[in-house]
Every structure is written in structure tokens, then in C-alpha cells.
Amino acid sequence: MYKITRSPWVMHYDGSSCNGCDIEVLACLTPVYDAERFGIVNTGDPMQADILLITGGINTQNAPVVKQLYEQMSDPKVVVAVGVCACTGGVFKECYNILGGADQVIPVDVYVPGCAARPQAIIDGIVKGIGIFQERLNKMESGEDEKSSQEEKDSSEEKEEAGKEE
Numbered sequence: 001m002y003k004i005t006r007s008p009w010v011m012h013y014d015g016s017s018c019n020g021c022d023i024e025v026l027a028c029l030t031p032v033y034d035a036e037r038f039g040i041v042n043t044g045d046p047m048q049a050d051i052l053l054i055t056g057g058i059n060t061q062n063a064p065v066v067k068q069l070y071e072q073m074s075d076p077k078v079v080v081a082v083g084v085c086a087c088t089g090g091v092f093k094e095c096y097n098i099l100g101g102a103d104q105v106i107p108v109d110v111y112v113p114g115c116a117a118r119p120q121a122i123i124d125g126i127v128k129g130i131g132i133f134q135e136r137l138n139k140m141e142s143g144e145d146e147k148s149s150q151e152e153k154d155s156s157e158e159k160e161e162a163g164k165e166e
């Protein structure tokens with residue numbers, strides 16, 4: 001189990017699911033599965049969310065919404081795709097307006113398979129997401145993230161310079 005230093009706030013977005021996975025997400029919040037024992041708080045505000053939990057596939061209408069929600073979340077942030085539809089497009093994959101899973105528009109960190117995904121698997125996915133979130137937070141706090149992005153910037157500038165000289 002990861003050592004977490006704060007309660008992760010989770011936002012659930014339903015892409016184009018059949019509602020099967022959404023009901024399982026709700027089941028996670030009941031006393032039977034009790035996702036709150038991990039300190040998880042359910043929020044509807046992307047600006048306060050640490051983890052985006054997405055169910056259902058990406059279609060032409062919800063693609064810009066998913067992108068916007070993701071961009072509104074502050075760093076560090078983690079995305080958990082719940083159910084095969086959110087992972088790959090699932091049973092709706094061949095539909096005329098389905099683009100595929102959530103990773104068609106945003107980076108996905110944890111994939112939770114299943115149709116529908118079971119509450120135990122969803123909670124496991126969230127806990128994995130908390131671990132990734134904590135790692136990113138630690139990196140940000142230690143300044144490692146800034147250092148590596150600065151190094152990336154420097155090396156791309158060097159490559160550009162070398163290209164000009166040739």
C-alpha cells in the first residue's frame with residue numbers, strides 16, 4: 001500500500017457508457033466497498049480533482065469535453081480508464097461516431113478492464129492511480145520534474161542549434 005500524504009480527490013466522467021460501469025463506480029462509494037477508506041473524496045470540479053475516472057468510450061461529441069476537463073485539472077494528475085469501453089471503445093468500438101478509448105484524446109495511466117468493471121477492480125485501479133499521483137507529487141515537490149523538463153528543453157535546443165550549423 002502506498003503512503004499518501006493527502007486525500008485524493010476523484011472526478012468521475014461518463015463518456016458514452018451504457019451506465020453499467022457507472023453503477024459499479026457508485027457501488028464503490030457504498031459502505032459495502034467503501035472507497036472512502038482510502039481517503040478518496042468524490043468531486044465534480046476538475047480544478048480540484050487529482051484523479052479523473054472515466055467510463056465509456058470517446059466519441060466525436062465528448063472528445064473535446066474530455067480534453068477540456070483534463071486540461072482544467074492541475075498537475076499532478078492521473079487518469080484511470082474504467083471498463084473496456086474507456087480502455088478501447090469496447091463493444092461500441094465499431095460504431096460510426098466512436099473514436100476508441102480515453103487514450104485517443106488524453107494520456108491514460110491506469111486501465112481497468114471488465115464489462116462491467118467490478119468494484120474491486122475499480123478500487124484497485126484507483127489505488128494504483130493514487131500511487132502514480134503520489135510519485136508525481138513527490139517529483140514535483142523535489143523539483144525533479146522541472147529539472148527533467150529543463151534538460152529536455154536544453155537538449156532540444158542543442159539539437160536545433162546542431163541542425164542549423166549543418
Ligand code: SF4
Nearest residue numbers: 017020021083085115
Ligand atoms: S464496459 Fe460494458 S458495462 Fe462498461 S460501459 Fe462499456 S458496455 Fe457498459
